[in-house]
Amino acid sequence: MFGIGGGEFFFIILVVLMLFGSDKIPEIARGLGRGMQQLKDATNDIKSEIHKSADVEGIKKSFTEIGSGIDTDGIHNTINGEIDKVKEDIEDMSGPIKRIK
Template identity: 50%
Template sequence: MNTPFLFISGQEIFVVLLFVIMFFGADKIPEIARGLGKGMRQIKDATNDIKNEINESAKNNTVTTDVTKSLNENVTEVKDAIDEITGPIKRNM
């Protein structure tokens, strides 16, 4: 499957990078990338903390995870069915 990155071609990425360099300057790009990386890391850590708290609270309150497992299986089945339907549509675009 040959899907472009975020539906953007290589030429479009090059033009965007060119504008970023012209707007911010080459010396600011590492600073911006560092800031974006730190922000993404904080978001990932926060979501992991929330997941851990939910799982720990479920264990402490003796909540069974069987319901969540079956729910996840149902969601996966629906997602797969949607992917089967939309697959030919995506390939034709």
């Protein structure tokens, strides 16, 4: 958890107890919990607004719709052709490459 070890965590708890006292700790924890819940709710609201606006604009597409128009065979052939060119260039510079088994 955040790169904090057991001894360090214990020391932090001890310092917090000394600063605030045992009666204030539950109030502080509740306040932190409420704040984190409000932050989570706000981020969820922002996400939902972004998704709604994307749906209205027609921007949102599934990955299958996007990927259906891509010619993967042509891409593979192009990549393989480039790899072969590089292999030939290396062989021209250094001679044939022998694999040791």
